[in-house]
Amino acid sequence: MIAVLLNSGGLDTLASIRKLQEIDPTLELHSLFVDLGQPNATRAKAAAQAIAANHCLTHKEFVFPEGLTAVEVDAETSKTRTPYLNVLLHILAASYARKLNIGYLVSGADDYLTAEFDKKFAAILAEEGRAPYAVIPLYPMRGIAKDDRIQYILNDPLINQTISCNEAVACGVCVKCAERLANGLLAN
Numbered sequence: 568m569i570a571v572l573l574n575s576g577g578l579d580t581l582a583s584i585r586k587l588q589e590i591d592p593t594l595e596l597h598s599l600f601v602d603l604g605q606p607n608a609t610r611a612k613a614a615a616q617a618i619a620a621n622h623c624l625t626h627k628e629f630v631f632p633e634g635l636t637a638v639e640v641d642a643e644t645s646k647t648r649t650p651y652l653n654v655l656l657h658i659l660a661a662s663y664a665r666k667l668n669i670g671y672l673v674s675g676a677d678d679y680l681t682a683e684f685d686k687k688f689a690a691i692l693a694e695e696g697r698a699p700y701a702v703i704p705l706y707p708m709r710g711i712a713k714d715d716r717i718q719y720i721l722n723d724p725l726i727n728q729t730i731s732c733n734e735a736v737a738c739g740v741c742v743k744c745a746e747r748l749a750n751g752l753l754a755n
C-alpha cells in the first residue's frame with residue numbers, strides 16, 4: 568500500500584506507522600507535516616522530521632506562516648487549543664494525496680474528529696474523486712485508548728521525541744502532558 572501520512576510529530580503518528588507496518592510490511596508512506604501556525608508548530612515540526620527521517624519516509628512540509636487557525640483559550644483548563652485544526656489538516660492531506668495520485672491518507676488524529684466526520688469526509692472524498700483519484704482515509708489507532716497507544720510504542724526510541732502538548736513549550740500540567748507523565752514519558 569502507498570499512503571500519505573499526516574505526520575503531526577505526535578505519539579499517534581508513531582503508533583500509526585507501527586500498526587500499519589505490522590499489517591503491511593511493504594507499506595510506502597509519504598509523510599506530510601502542515602504548519603498552520605498552531606502554538607506548538609516549531610516543536611511539532613522537529614518531531615515530525617525526526618519520525619520521517621527515522622523511518623526513511625519522503626517528507627513534505629506545508630507552511631502557512633501567518634497561521635490559519637485562531638488559538639482559543641479553553642475556559643475549563645485555561646489552556647490554548649486550535650479548533651478544527653485536524654479538520655483542516657485532513658483536507659490539506661487529502662489534497663496532497665490526490666496530487667500525488669495516492670489513494671490512501673493515514674491519520675492518527677482524534678481531536679475534534681468524530682465517527683460522523685470520518686463518514687462524511689470519506690463520502691466527500693469518494694464522491695469527489697473517481698479512481699484513481701479517490702482518497703480513502705485510514706485511522707489505524709482509532710478506538711484504542713491513549714494509554715494503550717503509549718504502551719504499544721513504549722519501547723520505540725523516538726517516543727520521547729514525539730510531542731503531545733498544544734503549548735509552544737510543553738506545560739507539564741495539561742491532560743496531554745499528564746498522560747505522558749503517567750506512562751513514564753517526558754512531558755512534551
Ligand SMILES: [Zn+2]
Pocket residue numbers: 732733734737738739740741742743744745
Ligand atoms: Zn501540556
